[in-house]
Amino acid sequence: MNSATDPTPEPNPQDQKAIAKFLEPLLNSPQHLLVHKTQMGGTEAFIGSVTLDWLDRNVGYASQLPLFKRHLNPDTGNVERVADTVEDILQRPLDWSRQLPLAQYLATHKAHKFPALLVVICPSWVNDLQAPQWDDQGRATESAIAFEGLDSQGQLGLLHLTSDVAVFALDGQHRLMGIQGLMRLLRTGKLQPYTKIKKAVGEAITLNDIEEVSALTPEEIENLVSETVGIEFIPAVVAGETRAIARQRVRSIFVHVNLMAVKLSKGQLALLDEDDGFSIVTRQVAVTHPLLMEKRDRNPRINWDSATVASKSTVLTTLQALKEMTQRYLGDRFPHWLSPKPGLVPMRPDDDELEEGMQELRRLLDALASLPSYQRLERGEETPVLR
Incomplete structure (x- = not known):
């Protein structure tokens, strides 16, 4: 129940039914997607979710756009870097060796998860400067995205996707590649591994191979087609932009998104990884073994983040080095x-x-702790002196 000071009205079940009845035919239409509008940096974006099957069937790569047709390598799917294309290329080359590992990850791990894909909507008129959507100064008179607001503020609404609209992945092209590989595996029963430049290598992996090692049941694997993933749409052109300005904006967004992403260090990965057995064993032993665990009367023995130990540092080692030692030992x-x-x-x-792995690693550390140099540590000498 709402408090007396809360102006939010109670939801009306009749209104909810009316909304559901209104949305049902629209949500079941392949030409409409329910999205929420966002605004940042002068660019409108529209966030929604789609099934993996929808993504496979409707989203492509920037290299497949008509403007690259003459310079597209049909074998690799990448655009040749020549004078005609160097200013139009929007993303890094495709690495086809990643398709099988990504598809296999989705099909074998119960807790699989892909971040949302950032995609660009590009109707056919964008690449036709004679189209009526361009004015006599070469500026677009409308946005490349057709959005119909359903609320009074125009925040929630429908994205209209007609047959002449191309959708391509800007950030997430290898996630798309993995999803496409998974769909091919589910439809044909096999998936061919490739080199980076899409040359077949080795034998195809089969659905039976996947089922033998997967944490998912065969039924769960079959239902992967209907799983959903987040997707964010941005327009290839917004009203008032020239084609050159629009291209610069889209390229900048790709660079900025990737530039701001910081990878976990190997030490941070070892600390957080819940799948790698060596990482799990290492961090569990690191916080419980007397040689490494933190104690009130001494300096910490482990650098948990950095990959190196400074000459004057009082730590004994790094978590990354411990994990690498564990991997070699076990x-x-x-x-x-x-x-x-x-x-x-x-x-x-x-x-x-x-x-079992933790017991083996503890025995190794027990043996190390018995060495004279490590005994000196226990008597209070600091690591810089021993180093």
Whole structure:
């Protein structure tokens, strides 16, 4: 119940039913998407969600736009860097070696998650300067996005997507590639691995191969097509822009989005990773073993973030170095903890294996702690002196 000072009216069930009845045919239409409008940096954007199947069928790569047709490498899907294209290229080249690992990740990990994709809406008139949507000064008279507001403030509404509208991934092209690979795997039962330049390498992975190692049931794998992912739409051109200004804006957005993203350091990854068995074992032992755990009467022994130890630092080692040591020490015993390919998320070991790994690492640290140099640490000498 609302308080006396709360002006928000109670929702009317009849109103909710009327809204649902109004939206139902629109939401089931392939030409409409329910979105919320945002405004930042002079560019309107529209945020919604779509199924993986919709994304596979309706979103492409910038290299597939008509203006790149003459300079598109049909084998790699990348645009040739020549005088005619260098100012129009909007994103980095596609790396096809990433498709299989990303598709495999989605199909094998229960807690899989992709961030929202940033995509550009580009109707056919954008690349036709003779189209009536351009004025005699070469400026667009309307936005490339057709949005119909449904509320009084025009914040919630419908995005109209007609057959002549191209949608391409600006940030998230490799996520799209992984989703496309997953859809191909589900529809055909197999997926061919590629090199970076899309040359077939090795044998195709089959759906049966995936089901044997997946944490998902066959039914859950089949239902991946209807999972949803966030998507943010921006216009290829806004009213008042020339084509050159619009291109600069879109390229800048791509650069800025990627420039602001900071990768986790290896130490931070080892601290947070819930899938890599070596990371889990390392951090659990690091906070419980007497040689490494923090104590009130001494300086910390571990640098949790940095990859290096300064000459005057009182820490003994870094979490990253400990994790690498653990991987070398336990790697032969638990080879299946390793990711089958760089960039692919490993499968989390079961609790019994993790406990076994922790016991082995504790025994190693017990042996190290018995060495004379480490005994000096226990007597109060600091690491800079020993170093």
